[in-house]
Amino acid sequence: MPATNKNTTTRLGDRVFSTLSKGSGIALLVIMAAIALFLAIRAVVAIREDEGNFLTTFQWDANADPPVFGIAVLLFGTVVSSVIAMALAVPVAVGIALFISHFAPRRLATTIGYVVDLLAAVPSIIYGLWGALYLVPHMTGLFLWLDQFFGWTKVLAYDGTPARSLMTVGILLAIMVLPIITSVTREVFLQTPKANQEAALALGATRWEVIRMTVLPFGRSGVISASMLGLGRALGETMAVATVLSPSFLIDPSLLESGGGTFAQNIASQFKEAGGTGRDALIASGLVLFVLTLLVNGAARLIIARRREYSGANA
Amino acid sequence: MTYPNMTVRRTPIDPGRTTLRPPKLPRWATAALVVGSLAAGATVGLVGRLDSRVQWGLIAALVFVAATYGLSAAIEGRRYAKDRLAAILVWACFVIAVLPLASLVWETVARGVPGVDWYFLTHSMNGVLSWQNGGGIYHALLGTVQQVLIASVIAIPIGLLTAVYLVEYGRGKLAKTITFFVDVMTGVPSIVAGLFILSLWIMMLDFGYSGFAGAMALAILMMPIVVRSTEEMLKLVPNELRESSLALGVPKWRTILKVVLPTSIGGITTGVMLALARIAGETAPILLLVFGNQMINGNVFEGAQSSLPLFVYEQWGYGTEQAYDRAWAAALVLIAFVMILNLVARGIARWKAPKTGR
Numbered sequence: 311m312p313a314t315n316k317n318t319t320t321r322l323g324d325r326v327f328s329t330l331s332k333g334s335g336i337a338l339l340v341i342m343a344a345i346a347l348f349l350a351i352r353a354v355v356a357i358r359e360d361e362g363n364f365l366t367t368f369q370w371d372a373n374a375d376p377p378v379f380g381i382a383v384l385l386f387g388t389v390v391s392s393v394i395a396m397a398l399a400v401p402v403a404v405g406i407a408l409f410i411s412h413f414a415p416r417r418l419a420t421t422i423g424y425v426v427d428l429l430a431a432v433p434s435i436i437y438g439l440w441g442a443l444y445l446v447p448h449m450t451g452l453f454l455w456l457d458q459f460f461g462w463t464k465v466l467a468y469d470g471t472p473a474r475s476l477m478t479v480g481i482l483l484a485i486m487v488l489p490i491i492t493s494v495t496r497e498v499f500l501q502t503p504k505a506n507q508e509a510a511l512a513l514g515a516t517r518w519e520v521i522r523m524t525v526l527p528f529g530r531s532g533v534i535s536a537s538m539l540g541l542g543r544a545l546g547e548t549m550a551v552a553t554v555l556s557p558s559f560l561i562d563p564s565l566l567e568s569g570g571g572t573f574a575q576n577i578a579s580q581f582k583e584a585g586g587t588g589r590d591a592l593i594a595s596g597l598v599l600f601v602l603t604l605l606v607n608g609a610a611r612l613i614i615a616r617r618r619e620y621s622g623a624n625a
Numbered sequence: 626m627t628y629p630n631m632t633v634r635r636t637p638i639d640p641g642r643t644t645l646r647p648p649k650l651p652r653w654a655t656a657a658l659v660v661g662s663l664a665a666g667a668t669v670g671l672v673g674r675l676d677s678r679v680q681w682g683l684i685a686a687l688v689f690v691a692a693t694y695g696l697s698a699a700i701e702g703r704r705y706a707k708d709r710l711a712a713i714l715v716w717a718c719f720v721i722a723v724l725p726l727a728s729l730v731w732e733t734v735a736r737g738v739p740g741v742d743w744y745f746l747t748h749s750m751n752g753v754l755s756w757q758n759g760g761g762i763y764h765a766l767l768g769t770v771q772q773v774l775i776a777s778v779i780a781i782p783i784g785l786l787t788a789v790y791l792v793e794y795g796r797g798k799l800a801k802t803i804t805f806f807v808d809v810m811t812g813v814p815s816i817v818a819g820l821f822i823l824s825l826w827i828m829m830l831d832f833g834y835s836g837f838a839g840a841m842a843l844a845i846l847m848m849p850i851v852v853r854s855t856e857e858m859l860k861l862v863p864n865e866l867r868e869s870s871l872a873l874g875v876p877k878w879r880t881i882l883k884v885v886l887p888t889s890i891g892g893i894t895t896g897v898m899l900a901l902a903r904i905a906g907e908t909a910p911i912l913l914l915v916f917g918n919q920m921i922n923g924n925v926f927e928g929a930q931s932s933l934p935l936f937v938y939e940q941w942g943y944g945t946e947q948a949y950d951r952a953w954a955a956a957l958v959l960i961a962f963v964m965i966l967n968l969v970a971r972g973i974a975r976w977k978a979p980k981t982g983r
Contacts, residue, residue: 327878328794334786335795335803338852341845342806345817383797413715424971429726431899433906434668435934436956439941440729443949451677485725492722513977516708528712539812546814547911549934554940572818574909581913591829592817596820607812611805 356590364594367614369561369588370576372591375586376575379591381598383559388599389477391551394546395487400537403491410492411499423496430489438553441482442474447612449473449481453566456620468566474556477565479572482550482616487540487595494539498532499525531613538610542603548574575601646699652736652906658696661691689713724966730960736958746958750936755943762955764921765936769962771925772915772932773905774837776843783898784851791852792859793881812847818845819910827914834916836925840931842910847900854896858889898970902963908934933959 357364359377367380406426409421450473457468506524535548552575556568571579577592584592666685676683690713698706745761753760786809791800822842826832862885862938870880886893911917914931917939933940940952 321878322877324876328790330793331786331790332799334783335790335799337783338787338810338848339803339806341848341942342810344825345813345845347820348821348829349817352824352828397797399954401717402722402881405715406722409715409719413712416721417760428964428967429802429962431902431906432729433908433959433963435906435933435937436960438730439956440732440939442941444728444732445725451679484962485722485729488722488726494975516704519689519704519713521711542812546812546816548814548816549938553938574814577816577820577821578909578912589823593820593824600817603812603817604809607809610812611808 324591330341343602346597348384349593349600352590353440353594353597356594357586357588359590368559368561369589370571370573370579370580377587381573383561383593384571384573385593385598386561386578387555388545388572388574388602390565390570391483391567391572392541394477395483395544395617396541398481399488399491399540400533403488403495403540404494406532407495407499408486408521408525410496412517412525423493426489426492426496430493434552435549436484436616437482438472441478441550442553445482445545446473446478449478453477456566465553465565467564471568472556473566474554474564474568476555476566476570479551479555480565482554483544483547486547486550487543490543491536491540494527494536495533496527498536502528535613538606538613541608542610545606546574546599546603547572548578551575561570573602634783641951647702648693649705649982650697650700654696655693658692660691662686662692672976686717686878708764728919733953733956733960736950736953737955740954741957745951745954749921751921753919755940755948755972756945758947758950760951762936762951762958764918765931765933765955767921767923768836768915768930768932768960769905769934771844771923772840772911772930773901775840775902775925776847776904777897779841779844780847780851780900784848784854784900787848787852788855788859789881789886791856793877793885805848807852810845811853813846814909814912815842815846815907816909818842819913821845822910823913834914834929835917836922836930839911839915839930840925842906842914843907846907849905850900850903851897854899855889855893858892858896859885862888891976895970897972898966898973902966905966906934906959906963908932908938910937912938933962 311368356372360372360379361376362369362378364380367378368382370379370383371377372379375559378465406422410423412425414422422551449468453468453473454470456466460466461468502525506528508521510520510523551572554570555575557571557579558569559571560569562569573595577596579589580592652960662685665688666681666683669675669684670678670681690710693713694706694710694920697709745805746766747763748759748761749764751764784847787803791804791807795803819839822838826838826841827834832838858963866884867880870884871877875883911932912935915932915935915949917935918931919928922928922930937952937955937959940948940955
């Protein structure tokens with residue numbers, strides 16, 4: 311109970327209601343703890359059974375006897391595809407956010423903001439379907455071009471097979487996280503104090519100089535936390551990766567050719583064939599993914615929390 | 626603070642000029658540059674025999690950027706040229722982002738519309754092989770609606786009460802911890818929620834696959850969204866309303882039920898519906914917990930069911946033209962379902978927005 315109520319007698323209704331609401335809050339914490347606990351229990355079982363090294367084995371034969379599996383390829387694929395997605399999505403998202411907050415005519419800006427929010431709601435399986443049946447065939451041209459000029463780097467080599475590769479996954483993930491990064495970034499940009507912007511304008515700054523001197527410094531932490539929220543999404547994305555990627559348990563130096571895998575994709579693709587240890591192994595890889603997203607999201611939230619705005623209630 | 630960019634380079638004033646305004650490009654300059662660079666791109670393309678129109682476009686874009694920058698730098702000065710460059714880049718970002726998203730919507734509609742009819746909506750896939758035409762999504766629609774309803778029955782009360790706790794009661798460490806973990810919980814990947822229920826409900830407690838198991842995972846995904854949006858809405862309720870109710874001797878819990886919640890009910894409904902739309906499209910936990918079924922199973926608590934997103938995934942997996950057609954049609958139904966929920970939610974938000982003094 312809040313300290314202000316100390317002198318009044320607490321009514322029964324009040325006590326019931328506050329206990330109920332407090333209980334719900336605690337229930338949420340319990341659920342989070344239970345997720346970690348139950349994944350960990352299974353993960354321990356799996357890692358004990360594992361004949362390979364869980365961190366460094368390039369193989370996933372969890373249903374075999376003896377089971378041999380490791381997350382090296384999955385970790386690599388998850389990180390690489392998310393990094394590609396971030397590298398592509400963040401600059402574009404900042405651009406769109408600036409477009410909405412400072413460049414577009416006002417009426418157009420509201421409409422676009424609205425559409426961006428709607429796009430954030432498109433289910434990931436639809437991105438996956440589109441990615442597999444439309445994006446993959448349309449990537450071939452771009453990849454061949456990249457191969458022609460940068461093929462010697464091995465990283466961007468391409469042999470013309472269907473482009474169901476980590477690069478395509480990264481591009482698709484970039485498209486998917488664009489709306490969420492844009493909408494958070496836009497909110498922050500719109501909060502830039504008017505006085506600062508007008509001061510810059512009064513000094514004769516052009517629009518770009520206003521943005522560079524007031525909007526970007528003010529919104530920097532917002533952009534960082536928005537990107538990390540997007541990164542969290544990209545790391546845990548399942549269906550879009552499962553439909554687009556043609557998985558393998560080798561690390562191919564080329565990002566443009568099929569192969570590799572991600573945590574979530576591996577779970578979704580292997581689940582139906584997995585038996586006892588197989589399932590435990592998948593849950594163990596899920597635990598790693600959980601910890602990874604927990605760290606990324608936690609960091610993002612800490613950055614945001616430092617600048618949480620004033621609220622009307624409970625002043 | 627020093628602003629390196631603020632050093633104003635004065636262009637020497639031409640004595641013959643009658644105005645003090647700095648020289649500016651005329652308003653039609655941009656249009657002229659667009660036309661000019663398109664022409665340049667086409668010329669280079671034709672002369673160089675480039676087959677891909679994309680290359681023509683890229684050349685035109687490069688010419689446009691270079692010409693705008695050069696012309697503006699020559700007439701208006703470097704600072705204004707930079708400003709124009711930034712504007713072009715920002716517009717380019719917008720166009721780059723719109724293209725794939727527009728293509729996504731267009732493909733889904735164009736490939737989905739032929740497959741959606743009354744038969745498709747009212748029949749299941751029972752006995753339909755992957756290379757055959759026909760079949761429908763009735764079983765999947767039924768599953769989605771049931772699972773989403775059960776998930777919301779679990780998640781909405783917990784979410785609402787938690788938000789009430791955070792805004793009306795919460796002080797100190799516990800409230801801070803809950804706020805933090807609610808935020809973190811929004812980022813839990815859906816497949817992890819699925820694995821949790823799998824490990825607890827199916828592997829440890831030994832229940833079978835069912836719509837209910839999926840609904841529990843969906844509820845975990847829904848709770849934090851409901852908490853966050855409800856919290857925001859409760860915070861918008863002005864303190865004066867609470868204080869006047871309390872001053873009249875109304876107990877706190879009745880103040881919350883009769884004053885605070887009704888004031889923000891519009892916003893809360895919006896948040897709940899957005900959360901519904903979000904979980905209706907989840908595939909991963911359904912794949913792990915509900916398993917998929919070609920037949921109609923109306924019992925949420927026993928036996929495998931299907932759901933719309935899972936249906937799309939399964940049909941995609943068959944890899945035949947007929948199955949692709951069904952996948953696109955089901956995707957269209959799913960997108961329409963989610964969009965309608967979204968639009969209605971936002972409609973309610975606009976209609977019932979709390980009237981604050983701001």
